[in-house]
Amino acid sequence: MTTPTTKATAEPGTSPGTAGFKDTAARTVRNACGAVAQLVGGLGTAGPAFVLLLWTALSVVTAPLGVGLLLALPVPRALHALAARERRRLARHGTEVVAPQPPPVRLRPALADPTTRRELRWLLRHATLGLLLGMLGWYLPLSAFRDSVFPLVWPVVPADATSTSLGFGVAHTWPEAAAVALLGLGWIAVVLGLFPAMARLQSSPGRRLLTAGPGTDLSLRIAELTATRAAALDAHATELRRIERSLHDGAQNRIVTVAVLIGAARRRVARDPDGAGDLLERAQQAAEQALAELRAVSRSILPPVLADHGLAGALSGLAAGCAVPCRVDVEVPERCAASVEATAYFVVAEALTNIAKHSGASRAVVTARGGGGRLRLRIEDDGRGGVDEDGGSGLVGIRRRVAAHDGTLTVAGPPGGPTVLEVDLPCGS
Structure with a gap:
């Protein structure tokens, strides 16, 4: 090897x-x-x-x-x-x-x-x-x-x-x-x-x-790792269902439409060339929409911007596309594992989506720090606060993604704000 x-x-x-x-x-x-x-x-x-x-x-x-x-x-x-x-x-x-x-x-x-x-x-x-x-x-x-x-x-x-x-x-x-x-x-x-x-x-x-000595009962740690593995498998299965649903409801329907339109155009081309041209134009539009949806699905699996520009460039792109003015401060001297960077990207993307939809904030700040084998994220906004993990805010999904890497998620969002989300991830694979 x-x-x-x-x-x-x-x-x-x-x-x-x-x-x-x-x-x-x-x-x-x-x-x-x-x-x-x-x-x-x-x-x-x-x-x-x-x-x-x-x-x-x-x-x-x-x-x-x-x-x-x-x-x-x-x-x-x-x-x-x-x-x-x-x-x-x-x-x-x-x-x-x-x-x-x-x-x-x-x-x-x-x-x-x-x-x-x-x-x-x-x-x-x-x-x-x-x-x-x-x-x-x-x-x-x-x-x-x-x-x-x-x-x-x-x-x-x-x-x-x-x-x-x-x-x-x-x-x-x-x-x-x-x-x-x-x-x-x-x-x-x-x-x-x-x-x-x-x-x-x-x-x-x-x-x-301070570490567990020889012969120490590690049953609590084993139970924690077992729960983490179960959360990782659950998150993986949820992600697969999301990808399958996106392909089935979006790109697959578009491609079927393209096939139907091309078949109709072939049958009409001899007797009605103009009508066949209209059908081919509609087929081309449907094909372009299908390609756009396929690109969106591929980006949701592993965003190419991470490989091209690193975590700093990817987070800057998310901040630029956020409806709320967002400042990004990234200081990560070394690249982390691809899966860790992808998790950090999706955590920030979901957090900024929540800020834009639910917080009523006027500004947001994303901070990323790396060092000592850890990657730490902090997303803060000045919105109304009152975070509810069970209210469909996406925090459950974020917590599962973080737990899959044996990381920690801390959320502080009292009524009246501010809301602070902190994530600590190991940088290893």
């Missing part, structure tokens, strides 16, 4: 070596930017983890006095909630972390639970090493920027101000200011070279300790 490969082609006038260097540099910068986002995002759980660790330590120290038991009562629930939040964060930046069955929240059963003990080990590491790495992920890029641009602002900096981000040194001459800029370039090299490894180091305790 062979694995297909993709060959990169250089632009005209660019040598293969130069093109390869540009690709490597662009990939390095993308990886570093993703690592910065991951490290800084880790502060969202590392900070609360540090607070929870101090609370847990305080409850242990004061346990002999009896106060510690009261302080420890909310710890299991807070620990499980924070661990679930970390699993969601890790899933946004890579593969999904499969959660075990919900552990107990009462203190005594939680202390004897293996999942709780694994989460406590994660808490200790993430509240210390994870917090440190997150702070470095926030501080070093700022230091790199500050030191790199220091020669540009050096003349207006107070004479007694610290020159470097390390907190020492005062530049009095241009060579000293240039030395500070060299330090900034060193920080940039650290960010580009070490940050991806630092991001992996920050996330490794969560991926190792």
